[in-house]
Amino acid sequence: MIHPLLHSVLCLCLGAGLVSVASAGDGLLISKILKRPADYQAKVVTVEGRARAVSTLPVHRGTRSCGGANVYNSQMFALQDKSGAIGISTTGACQPHVTKLVVPDEHLRVRGVVMADQNNPKGTPLIHAQSIDRVSP
Numbered sequence: 001m002i003h004p005l006l007h008s009v010l011c012l013c014l015g016a017g018l019v020s021v022a023s024a025g026d027g028l029l030i031s032k033i034l035k036r037p038a039d040y041q042a043k044v045v046t047v048e049g050r051a052r053a054v055s056t057l058p059v060h061r062g063t064r065s066c067g068g069a070n071v072y073n074s075q076m077f078a079l080q081d082k083s084g085a086i087g088i089s090t091t092g093a094c095q096p097h098v099t100k101l102v103v104p105d106e107h108l109r110v111r112g113v114v115m116a117d118q119n120n121p122k123g124t125p126l127i128h129a130q131s132i133d134r135v136s137p
Contacts (some may be wrong), residue, residue, distance in 0.1 A: 031083035033114060037125040040114040045127065048109045048135060049081035051102050057092070066094035073099045077111055079127075086111070087126035100134075107135040 027048050033040050054077040059070050067101065074092030078085045088110055093099045112129040 003063060025101075027081075029083040030079065030081045030086045030136055033086060033127075034127055037114065037116060037123060040125065041116060042113060044111065044113055044130070045081060046111045047081065047086070047127065049079045049085075049107075051088075051106045051108055052078040052080050052085065054102050054104050056101060067092065068093060072096045073101055075102055077102055077104075079108065087124070088129055089126060090129045090132070102132065109133040109135050120123050 017019075028045050030047055031050065033045065033047070050084050054075060057074040057076065059072055060074070061068060061070055065071075071092040072095065073087075073090075075090045077088050081086050090099075109132070110127060110129050111131045111133075112127040114125050115128055116125050
């Protein structure tokens with residue numbers, strides 16, 4: 001039998017998870033991030049659209065997550081929805097062939113952190129992806 005306090009905590013956690021999943025499906029328009037990047041700076045967002053201008057970065061070294069070892073399958077691409085397009089970056093993986101690469105025109109739901117590009121004088125934000133889900137057509 002589950003202790004009543006544990007039962008309450010589990011119900012609360014499950015309920016919160018369902019609310020966050022529901023709101024993620026609502027979708028944030030990319031144009032909202034582009035118009036007011038300061039409002040979204042360092043915040044986790046979920047956006048949905050099609051991948052454009054996909055490029056895979058060469059194998060490189062030096063990230064803390066891989067302990068300085070090689071990093072494979074890092075990618076950069078634009079995600080375009082009906083309102084605009086925003087740059088997406090991916091971390092990559094510490095071993096080859098672990099992640100499924102994004103391909104052009106693929107319909108994706110991306111969850112990640114909005115970051116201002118310090119090298120861009122316009123201050124155009126990009127999203128550093130934490131998760132990428134393929135959306136069925």
